[in-house]
Amino acid sequence: MSSGSKSASSVPLLVRVRNGDAFAEYRLDAEPQRTVLDILEMLRSCGEAVPAYRHSCHHGSCGTCGAIINGVEALMCLTTVASLASPRPRLPGGPAVEPERDGRGAFVVSLEPLAKMAVISGIAVSPGAALAGIPLDAAYLGSVPDDGRSPLPPEPPAARVESAVWRPAGRRPAGRVRFEACIECGLCVSACPVAVPFIGPAALAAINREREKRPERAAAMRALAAAPDGVGPCGRHLACSRVCPQAVYPGKHIQLLRTALAQADTAGR
Amino acid sequence: MCTPSIRQRHPHRVCVIGGGGSGAALAYDLSLRGFLVTLFEKGELTSGTTGRHHGQLHSGARYAVGDRDIARECMEETLVLRRIVPDAIEYNGGVFIATDDAEADYAPAFIAACNEAGIPAREVPIAEARSWEPAITPTARRTVWVPDGSFDAFRVPLSFFAAARRLGATIRPFTEVVSIDVTAGTARSVTVRRAGSDHDERVDCDYIVSATGAWAGIVGAMAGFDVPVTPAPGTMVAVRGRVTDMVLSRLAPPGDGDIIVPQRGLSIIGTTQRVVDNPDGILPDDDDVAFLLRRADELAPGFSARAVHAIWAAARPLAGASTGDGREISRDFMVLDHPGMATLIGGKATVLRAMAEKAADHVCGVFCVNEPCRTRDFILPTWRDWYTEAL
Ligand SMILES: Cc1cc2nc3c(=O)[nH]c(=O)nc-3n(C[C@H](O)[C@H](O)[C@H](O)COP(=O)(O)OP(=O)(O)OC[C@H]3O[C@@H](n4cnc5c(N)ncnc54)[C@H](O)[C@@H]3O)c2cc1C
Ligand code: SF4
Ligand code: FES
16 A cells, blocks of 8 residues: 555555564555654554554644654654654664665564553553653643743733632743643653663653742652652663653753752752 | 532433543533543544644634634633643734735724624734734734634643543543444443454443544444534644744634644644545645645744644544535534434534533433533643553
């Protein structure tokens, strides 16, 4: 089968999707701009039995479509056929090497479920355990600087929401807002090689952001970081920062937490 | 706004089919009114149309000239959502921009219609609008402020799912409904299949609501009902970086490529419209991309020079059969009453709560249950609550 009109630039693929102990395999040609997620959707709509996978937004925002694609954690909705047919690392942070091709010249695309998460079916995982360390009430909105622009106009009464009722203390910043960069995809957790109890890079990044955003919670956040499963087990492998699709750099946040702990320690002495 | 509790339990078992925004809000509303709810979604939650939409929290301004009632409802619902899911909304307001004389002439009718619908749109000097967002085209002819915003297409519904589950609803993703038994006007059961399983499971129930969006025709047919629905996909293009924090729209009757929605680190131009037969496997139309980027440049020059982050498409669940491109079909939602079952279809993600209210009212009517809707009254749990229980 092919994706839409088969053009000269179509790329031959052998797609292998983990299904329990086995792989389900599909051969197809796809256009370079198609994503791995597009391909699974195409196969499914053509009546193929495709192992279960998660997806929602198709643009790198919901964080559901993570998988280990040819050895490296990535979002299926942002990984294009073109990139799979070009040199890529086979390990987080590894050197880019020529893509694997099978005997018939097709580029091999193997999809495995994220690690450290319970598999529901196929490559669909339940990310609960990986995200459990993110404080439930950690702020998701951040402020955007005006950057030389005028502040946003005040809301007219008919568009105003009574803040005392709906704004849990300090939760929503005033002025321009945007969502945090972290999409809670868990790629960093899957890639992290630490094998002892560890709250994980996504949670530590959230804890550090929360510490920076809400001074009143700084001590509580430092306590989470200082716990035995906090920053301690991190071995500075930096796999988290390498696979993060949103440039959150969890490794940097972990370092900032260490610094904050050291400073609090000095101040307390 | 404290934690909701169920006032009175009712013994009626309601199966909701479809885990998009409509199903999410309905599972919550029915649970709050005391029904026993089980929801089935064939894939991940919101993997149909809901998760993929443009992300605009519609003040209703876009619809005001065409339909004041739809516009008024959007305005009311944006205020409700900003109260009950505050963290999953980027509320920064929006600007409608006239790019030529014809669009400038449209402004008075547009503002009057908005105001009639309760939307406090107001004309602002172009210089003022450009002081908020310098990316607005310097050739703008008129600018109008509106209370638009952006929302997280995935996390708003997930908060509703979390709220429903807290009230005892059973939410079953990766579980497809494969057949429906409605006999002599009475719903008896649905038969479902879990992803990766060969076994069918029969789930008895007393009533069924299909909230399956663009799939409603297929699901209706399982029960022998004719549900006219036209899947109408549209393409969206996200570029990296935020061109603006406010939503930018073209000051003209609704058309293609006339809205830029900022969201997180992206700016998203949309959308287009065509009609298809099969709502599965919708891919973006490659021809749409250049068109959309060109249209975006007319609102915010330089948009197309940014790196493209993603291109995708989603299918509108237009309620009705189309003879053309689907534009003649209303954007309103409706509850279609079949014996033993109902279909909740149409609408917008912005009005998911209102859609659920109407469908839950309908279910109350069927069982002569007198429970008012209370979903306006409580702040929903965070979407992170959804992940706290393993599936
Ligand atoms: C291009 C585009 C842009 C849009 N932009 C906006 C916007 O900016 N703002 C806005 O408010 N609205 C927007 N909308 C509208 C909005 O996305 C939809 O109205 C809304 O998401 C529909 O939700 P739903 O729950 O009714 O349908 P869906 O989200 O499609 O949910 C139906 C669900 O049913 C499931 N299903 C189907 N068959 C079965 C079965 N047999 N068993 C179990 N489950 C099944 C499907 O998998 C699906 O998840 C946009 C729509 C489109 C197409
Ligand atoms: S830090 Fe990056 S990789 Fe980790 S969950 Fe957040 S977005 Fe995903
Ligand atoms: S589908 Fe949402 S991040 Fe890929």
